[in-house]
Amino acid sequence: MTLTLPALAFLFVAGVGAGLTGSIAGLASLVSYPALLAVGLPPLTANITNTIALLGTTAGAAAGSRPELDGQWSRLKVLCAITAAGGALGAALLLYTPPGVFTIVVPFLIAGASILLFLGPHLRKSAGPAHGIGPASGVAAFGVAIYGGYFGAAAGVLMLALLSTVWAQSLARSNAAKNIATGAANFIAAVVFAFTGKAYWPAVVALCLGSVLGSWIGPSIVRRVPATPLRIVIGLAGLGLAGTLAYQAFAV
Template sequence: MTVAEVALLTVAGFAAGLIGSIAGLASLFSYPALLATGIPPVTANVTNTVALVLTGVGSVSASRPELTGQRDRLVRLGAAGVLGGATGAVLLLLTPAGAFERVVPFLIAGASLLLLVQRRPAELAADGAQLRAERPHRDHWVVLPVTFLVSIYGGYFGAAAGTMMLAVYLLTTGEGLARSNALRNAVLGLANGVAAVGYAVFADVAWLAALPLAVGLFAGGRLGPRVVRRAPQTLLRRVIAVAGLGLALHLGLDAFG
């Protein structure tokens, strides 16, 4: 790899780790950067998933206070995340490269549209507070199966998987934004981790690209939890959504052109 490509992946990794730990859209930055270096789509995706493990390590290590008292919940949801991530990895390994290249634009477009229609986190946190008052000692039953389903998507591709999971946790656990965000980062970190192990063994990982990307992802992931309460999230969400739609259009034209 050239020095310019290493710099691109490191910077893109930092942006992906930061945005991923705040808005759940790391792949919208890291995946295109891998493609820009000439890596084929499926290889870029598995390399991206392997590198994303460092986002989870960074964000979880910076979120220990928010995870305090959530051990039992984390064990249950973490198990669902591991099973879902493994399932997603198997699906990707069984998907032909051509089919994957054609489905990616739709996944990115769907993730971006989700951001445009989703209410801002403060509103979701308010709903979570109301649920906590109604069900102070028990999470909603739907949280476990939905965690499994979102983790499948996370192991397969994952763009906006974090956004979906954060919304679910805010609405079903009764926790506020910071604690739900920490829980999301931990569970998706486990899902990415098990998928990454599968890819490292059975898929073609571009390790020279994964390393600088992972360094940036770790740094961005460490910073994200510290700014999650201060970031202008509504504006940020809309900017990322528009960029994601543009990316989906570009990749779609390449795939179907």
């Protein structure tokens, strides 16, 4: 297929929106994946194209989050190694397994993560401060990365909920770490997908350029918005997405 110039412009704008929502709330695919379907890409091609294109979100968010990432790189190296491995496994699952199981389970994962995001500060107080990646949180991060490599919608919500619970730091710093951790999973999945021949590269370029711009702006918004209202908005958006995906999975 061949996309027209207006269709590519539409994907660029969608990329800006995906970059904003991804860097702020971890919901980039909520914008970008439907946009790819809207211009006529088949679901599997759209998913693979989306994963590669959203590497721009990681690049833009990293550039825009330098103050929040300061002092976090030592533990992020460990976290990114875990999520990169999970992303590779998720990509393999997408290519070689039927999607039925994930279609059913994903809404519950996202709903659970959204609720966990609401409760994160209280759970963190109960558990006490944590500064690294323990066995339990490492396994959880690996699981989130598998899902991120497989499909990725709201993978950032899952990761933000996890980091907000186990790391004693501001929401803005946890959000910046989330962008890097999910980006590592996305990068490995994108490398796998790039060699399948199923990506639609004009759409990748248009969406990626837009996502770089949107995700570069996003961290400055997180930096200025009070944490509690932002946490509530992200959690509600996650619950809304969970409800939509549940309806799609179970509607007869």
